[in-house]
Amino acid sequence: MWKALSERDWDAVKSHLADDCIYADMPVGPAASARGPEDIVKRLKIGLEPLASYVNHDGLLVADGATVMYEHSETWEWRTGETAVLRFVTVHHVQNDRITLWKDYWDMSALVNFAPSTWLDDLARADMSWIYDATGQI
Template sequence: MTRTPEEAVRGLWRTLSARDYDGIADWVTDNCLYMDMPLGPSLSARGPVDIAKRLQVGWGGLAAYENHDGVLVASGDDVMYEHSETWTFPSGEVVTLPFATVHRVRDGKVSLWKDYWDYGAIMNNAPASWVESLATADTSWVYDATADL
C-alpha cells in the first residue's frame, strides 16, 4: 500500500491519540528518528520500539491523552503539523500543549519526527508526582542524535 506523506502523518497521529504503542510500527520506519526538541538531540529515540518507550515516559501514567488535529502543510516528503495535545493526569490536572511537529516521510512511513513545544508549560502545570516519576523513568530508549543533525 502506498501512502501519501499527509496520510502517513495523519495515520501516525491517530495511532498516537489512541496511545496504540504497538501500532506505531505501522507508521514509522524501522530507523525513524524521534527528537523532542526542547530536550535536545541527546535524548532522542530511534525506531518504533524505542519511540514507544519514550512516549510512555510522558503518557504512560496519564488518565487520558488526546491529540487535537490542526493545520498540516506538505511539501514533497516533508510535512509540518500544527496541533495540540491534552494531557489529563490521574490527580485531575489537565494541560493542553500547542505543538509544531516536523516530519519526513519515506515510502509511506515517517522517517524523521521532531516535536517543538514549550517544555516549561508541562513542568509548571503537571502534578509533582508526575515530574518526580521522570527521575526513575525507563531510559533504555535514549539515542544521542547530535551527530545526525
C-alpha cells in the same frame, strides 16, 4: 499515525515508523532522542501511558515533498486531576509511507507548570534505555 497515538495503540504507532526513524523532543535536544519503533514507543509511553486521558487536537497540516509540518495541540489529563493543553509543531520526514524523522517543538515549561508535583520525580525514575544521541543527524 496521530489517530493511533491518540488511542495509545502502540503497535499501530510502530507500524508508521521506519526501522531507523529518529524521534526528538526538541526542547531537550537531539542528545536525548530515540531511534527505531521500539525505542520511540518506550519514549512516548513515559509521557503518555500514565495519563488518565490524552487527546490530540487537529490543526494545520502542511506538506512539501517528504517534509510534513503539523501544528496541533494535545490535552494531557493526569489521574490526580491536573490538566495541561500543550501546543506543538511537529516536523516529519516521510519516505516510502513511513516516518523517518519526527521532531516535536513545544514549550516544556507549560508541561512542568501544570503537571502533578511528582511528575519530574516520576520522569527521573523512568526507563531511559531508549536514549539515542542524534547530535549531528537531525
